[in-house]
Amino acid sequence: MSENFSNNLRRLCAERISIAQVCREIGFNRQQFNRYLNGGGMPSAHNLRRIAQYFGMNVDTLLLDDDQFSTVLKTLNPSDNHRSRHSLDFIFKGQARQLRRYLGFYHGHFQTPTWGGDIIRTLVWLREEKGKVVSHTFERAYSKDGSVRQRTRHLGLVAYQGNRIYLIENANSEDSFISSTIMFPAHRQRINLIQGLTMGVATRPRLMPYATPIIWKRISEERSPRWCIEQTGIFSETSTAIDPVIRRRLVETAYPHEFVSQIG
Structure with missing residues (x-):
């Protein structure tokens, strides 16, 4: 045997x-x-x-x-x-050990063309599942006049390569958009704030891909799930509800870049 x-x-x-x-x-x-x-x-x-x-x-x-x-x-x-190196399943399999210190809840902060210069705050959850790390992102946004009410859940897989965290997520919206995020942990032991870049598809004013900086803020384990969800939404660039460090880094960075087609 x-x-x-x-x-x-x-x-x-x-x-x-x-x-x-x-x-x-x-x-x-x-x-x-x-x-x-x-x-x-x-x-x-x-x-x-x-x-x-x-x-x-x-x-x-x-x-x-x-x-x-x-x-x-x-x-x-x-x-x-x-x-092989080119197999997506191979990339995401067995990542739990390397990503274990990053598992948990975060609030994600970024700007999109959909909401002009406002900052959107999402809830991100990284968890282990059968040796892989799965991501859940909850996003909700309401326009000031109430004409737009957006609640979207994203499910994805996470990999850790070269001191970078990679996420590929699929939204449960009617259009079922796919988004990609790369996070750059500056310090392996200090993960309160993690910066990165995310790419997705804006729904307004038209359907176009965009790329924008994103910042995750670690959520204390003492916080309840209800509190975590209640903190999500749309905030102005000057809102004091946003961590001033996050607000400054996002505002000082170039506005989300929309990739406009030059064909036709």
């Missing part, structure tokens, strides 16, 4: 960029993992389940003999066992 496991584990690791990356994503140290690869011992039942889950199969499959394991691999979807 130990020999079958080590052989199968080596075959699976051969499909990845490096063994070091596999160790980081699962959470094993290299010396410990090398023992499994070399047949020097079997992992505990708990660690065996972690390895099986990481490779998207059950424990029994990892213990099959060579012929049986080859048969199983052939029946799997190629996208499940031939990950």
Whole structure:
């Protein structure tokens, strides 16, 4: 059984960029993992389940003999066992360990062409789900005259690469827009404020993509979910409800850039 496991584990690791990356994503140290690869011992039942889950199969499959394991691999979807740097699933899988310090709630602040020069504050929640990190963004905005009432939820995936946090989110609106955000943590230990850049699609005055600076402010765990939601909305550039540091950084930055088509 130990020999079958080590052989199968080596075959699976051969499909990845490096063994070091596999160790980081699962959470094993290299010396410990090398023992499994070399047949020097079997992992505990708990660690065996972690390895099986990481490779998207059950424990029994990892213990099959060579012929049986080859048969199983052939029946799997190629996208499940031939990950590459260009696979989106590969990018977002196993990110929980690197992003754990960033999990929790934030208020996001940015400006969009939809609301002129006003600042929109959203609620962002990063949580772990089966080794991946999922993002939930809640956005609500009401025009002063009451003619526009916007409540949108975004669901996405999060990755951490090169000291950058990447989000790809899909809105549950009728148009189902996709947005992309890159956050730049300045200090790994100080994450009260995180700056970045977000790109989405403005709904007014016309449907056009735009890019704009964004700032996340960490929310204390003592705050209730209701309070977090109540703080979202639209605020003027001079509103004292916005942290003065955030307000200054957003206002001093160039206005959200709208990408206007030059064709036609």
